[in-house]
Amino acid sequence: MPEITFLEAINSALKEEMRKDPNVFILGEDVGIFGGCFGVTQGLLDEFGPERVLDTPITETAIIGASVGAAAAGLRPVPEIMFMDFLGVCLDEVFNQAAKMRYMFGGKAKIPMTIRTACGAGLGAAAQHSQSLEAWIAHIPGLKVVMPSTPADAKGLLISSIRDDNPVVFIEHKMMYGISGSVPEGEYSIPLGKADIKREGKDATVVATAMMVHKALAAAETLAEEGIEIEVVDPRCLQPLDKETILHSVEKTGRLVVIHEAVKIGGVGGEIAAMVVEEGFDYLDAPIKRIGAPFTPIPFASNLENAYLPGEEDIVAAVKSLV
Amino acid sequence: MTLSKEKLLELYKKMITIRLFEEHAVELFANGEIPGFVHLYIGEEATAVGVTAILGDNDYIASTHRGHGHLIARGGDVKLMYAELLGRKTGYCKGKGGSMHIADMTLGFLGANGIVGAGPPLAAGAAFANKYRKDNGVAVCFFGDGASNRGTLHEALNLASIWKLPAVFICENNMYGISMNQEYHQNIKDVADRASAYGIPGISVDGNDLFAVFEAAEEAVKRARQGDGPTLIECKTYRWRGHFEGDPTVYRSEQEVETWKKKDPIPRVKKRLLDLGVLTEQEDQAVWDEIRKEIQAGIDFAKSSPLPDESELLEDVYCD
Amino acid sequence: MAVKVLMPKLGLTMKKGKIAKWLKKEGEEVTKGEDLVEIITEKITNVMEAPANGILYKILAEKGKNVPIIVPIAVIADSGEDEKEIQPVVEEAQAELVGSEVEETKKVDKQPVQKEVQPVRLDNERKISPRAARLAEEKEIDIDYIDGTGPNGRVTEKDVKNYVEELEKQPEEIPFEGMRGIIAERMSESSRNSARVTIMQEVDFTNLQDLREQLNNTFQEQGNDKVSYTDLLAVVVAKALKEHPIMNSRVSADKIEIFDSVNLGIAVALDDGLIVPVVHQAHRMSLIHISEKIKSVAERARSGELDSEELQGGTFTITNLGMFGAEGFTPIINPPETAILGIGTIVEKPVLKEGTLERRPRMTLSLSIDHRAVDGAPAARFLSRVRELLENPHPLFRMEEPNISRPLAAGGGKDPHKLMQDFVGGIEWLSEEAPDMAVGFNSLMAPAFAEGELSTKDKELIAIALSVYIKCEYCISHHVHNAIAAGAEADEVLEASGVAIAFGGGPAMAYTVTLVKECIKAFSAD
């Protein structure tokens, strides 16, 4: 299996789907000649031309609004919102248009579009360029939320997202673009709504998303040295959520830590924890621990940003407090 | 009103300060001392300095991601700016905001902004406050050609026009929104044309000509203070550096950059000063040297400043 | 090529061994398979053979040293091998040996002083995890019986499982066979047949302690091993038995057999039982002889290497539970013997000696007799004799008898009455020896404390403060006594002493704000 980066995985998913399906096109700010703010769409303009790789003005409202319109009219747009933080600019288009059209129209419409956007802190990009806002989207019925953590997952899931007939928000943690990993050769896809067990363990389940999957795997190494084996579960999709895999794991281990980079309060972790309490209460041998960022905007200074970000030590401490 | 000789010299110094501040920021960024993004203002100095020259104490400014020049022109402290760029406790925002969020409320400076196009409605609101308080103040909003496509600008212009707000909208048309040339991102040549849709004056000036910018701003601010409502001024200019530090600028030619470098706004002011006999070549050298020292002092201050304490992470989220 | 000689692992559980004796000297030639060194483990003494031909080049671990297994203790080199080639091997071996010591000390450091105990639950209030609760319900278990070992004392699934396991567990069975079987049979035989009576007496161990110390000092100088209390007791008991032959006997259904030879059984506790090797002819043995014998039989009892005759022919048994902290107990007689002496632990106790409380080490002797053969009175006489010998053992062991007194004093160790007495007595002595000095002192004292502008009581109070300040115990007792005699109340005495307390701080303060300050100025100016 070839080793490629997270960024290359997304790029190749886009290429493959564009080659396969002429209805697929991408649009967004600087996605063309510039190749995307982070370089994800490099080479697409050359291969597919300006009809299918559309550089837009700075106009998020229109990017998403137009995507909704195009999707309703039968195309399969893949708009890019450069930073997830800018979703605020086009919330109406996401929440009131894309999400609800099918339902409001009594199932008579479908909106097959995939919004790609970059989340996450760690670059010193401060409060308006670093957020992880997946919980906002996961709260809106009608939207699917995908948050991969490895190149292989990113590629397989992006392909499924593009092929999905529903609006999907595909969230890419910007600190992971450089992470490499092996990716299956040839065509493949990963169904939306299937969690993946990134490491097996018997003593506690750690449900982690995106960058935190990597922190959890690092924590697993540390804990293993002390004889504690954690199972790292990556839901990969937050909507729909693979409850079964999570519950299964908790049934096995009896202990659950949920970690995400987003602010803990009101985060997806709360939803997962609540789900486990509701549906797997009897599996629990200890209280559930949630780990997330503190309730504050993301600071600029590197030392503050480091303090802000949840990490390996938090996971180690949380697990140890349970076993 | 024409600029007095002293005022002119002061504006000249501000332009040099901006230039040197940014040139040193290039170095600091390259040395890894500045986290995150920096968007530099080199080449556009005449616009910020020309506009702010006319402003008084009660006036507000809404800035952009490319805001260092706006704040220096407004009288910002380079020490506190560098400290903020380096994420120090002593910085303008205690290290919490960084380059993209520098603000100085004592100067009515409502902050740089990480969201393109966020400024115009904020400026409209500040202008409303001026009008409400009848304090004769105006609000100035800087925004780019790229931002001129945001709905926020149009909504703000409309609101300001119907409410006759004392606001001045300055479009810094540097021909690009990141990689996108104006030619591709809008179907007009002059952003100023958009004023007609709101029934307000719109003019285009050479943004690299301090005097042209000043004159246009003077007129617009006068109108605003008189209660005649907002004006849209488009300053045509050019950023010498990439969109942000690290941008390989594949979207424009070296030749284009060279052409614009010949239109450097700073020597144009210097020439006028020499002509007026306000400045000699020798004195000019001293001016640059003096500002260089000031800049170095600012950097030294920043570098010797402590990092914010981790305990400050949770402070300033809410008022007490 | 030079080879390292490693401490051998001589048994499955062996962790380290002690070098008892090198059988070859450095520089001596050795052949592979030749005896090289004697090694003592917890269990036995072994001889290790030379692992290679050559010369015993360097002994790294000297006699008496404890070395972990597979750590170098010596180096054997080829004869005629180049120094340069041997040296690195020696150095490496030495480093490994030193390294093992470091590890050893580290391990010792880590050892907890006390066994960890789970604190006792005071009430039934505690948390239980849902998973544990479900399991408990499923198994119909009352969780009140479960200790929670999870965080914050929460009862977890594991706790419930452990409890269930405990409930379901069959009792561990140890069949009465082998040693256990023999013990069972003999003990029940004893209690079935003998008419057991136990009498106890407490013995003062002060002198025996001193004696043992003296003896061991001497023995050590001579290069002998130390003797234990058991060794001393064995000698004393053998002596007493010779004086009370009825105690040195065996009983059967129809007769009592009284023996001349004292064959002393010494009960040895093993991990899984008890064995009583016999020291024959104990009454004829020297102290060192008996000590070595006891050590040897005890060691061999533990390693299961006793000869069968060493387990037979006993006429009296000593059993020691003192090392486990037992004070008095009722030993069961080792049949067919008539009596057994139980030895308890040594306890420091307050004891009234000629009217004063003394702090003394005491030990309880518990003598069980078969009333069929011996009556209480002769047994008690025997026991008293043992006590007597133990309390005054010095002549018996040819040592100088000390006069040891360990008064238990009150009041910070100072007895006010005694202080007064000592002082007054001292003055009397001085009046005899140097009357002039005594008279001179008295002529200073009398006017100083006479009623004058200040009352005697006030003057005595002043004296108390001064006495405390100059820290003179005799003065304190004297003046407190006098002040109270002059009508001072306890509060007044205390207040006077309080002045002294203040004076303790006063000079320090005064010097600090004056002389120290001036000195700082003076010397920092330099």
Ligand SMILES: Cc1ncc(C[n+]2csc(CCOP(=O)(O)OP(=O)(O)O)c2C)c(N)n1
């Ligand atoms: C709402 C929003 N969309 C996109 C961006 C990313 N972005 C930052 S600066 C920029 C270009 C701005 O161009 P322009 O307004 O012309 O200002 P300039 O950089 O040329 O000064 C873009 C697209 C943003 N910060 N905010």
Ligand SMILES: [Mg+2]
């Ligand atoms: Mg621009």
